Amino acid sequence: MPNLRSPERVLFLFVDGIGLGPDEPSNPLVNVGPHWARLAQNASWTCDTPPVDRANHLFRGLDATLHVDGLPQSGTGQASLFSGINCAKRAGRHFGPFPHSSSKPVLASHSLFQRVQPHLAPDDCAFANAYPPVFFERRAARDRWTVTTLCSKQANVRLRSTSDLRAGHALSADIVGSAWLEKLNIAIPQLSPAQAGRQLYTLMQQHRLTLYEYYETDKAGHGRSTLSPATILSRLDALVGGILESFSPQRDLLLLCSDHGNLEVPTQKPHTRNPVPFVAYGCGAQAFQSATSLIDVTPALCTLLTS
Ligand SMILES: [Zn+2]
16 A cells, blocks of 8 residues: 555444446436545436546445355445455355354454454544444344444444433434434434534544444335435435535545445345445545455455555
């Protein structure tokens, strides 16, 4: 890697289930909002989008098939993305949505958090998502974790809760907080997506590496969301807009990546084998210059944060 300056702060926006699909009207990512378009040098997000390769800005598709037949799944895809090790190959198949048994030891020793933490100050890694009481009750009753919550638990990265949301130190999984109020009857601040973006940027400033996961995109791709793809993408667009308001490309680094395609082909409910979008915007973006697959993201980020 060339002599790259390490970013002071990294925000990793993980968006489940979006791929770079055909440039057709049915593909919701043909109509991304202005902030997402800016991340692709003012283009829509399809397989025809020209890659961006600038000093402080990369946009490209990454292979999510991991050279394994079948449709990519969240368990092995996310484990591969967040460890840099091909967990689909290890499992012998794509597996999900929860981590495959063969992925758990990989994450225990090689997750992004595990790899960077020894080189950073305590509390420098943050997982920005907040979880409601029912999540913690269910985990106590049944030891079943998603990839991101397992990575956090294994590395002692705190899982945030209602009090963090009320203090503005976390984001809800739906960005705006309405699901907590309407489905869980828990009073938390209701945010516009842009406010949520500003809040996430403030949180990012308090840690070296902040991860936020959004999965309504995958639910919508499966036809299981109450929100339309257009609403979801406009929320994500405004979230990024809020992040970028105070963002310093000279100091900060924004990463955006998915684990497999889905939402870009609304006519089929299962996942797709399309490449997934990858954005690196800001300080150190060129560290990902040779990334071609999901497994290339975490090693490059670890090198950037620990060298
Ligand atoms: Zn899915």
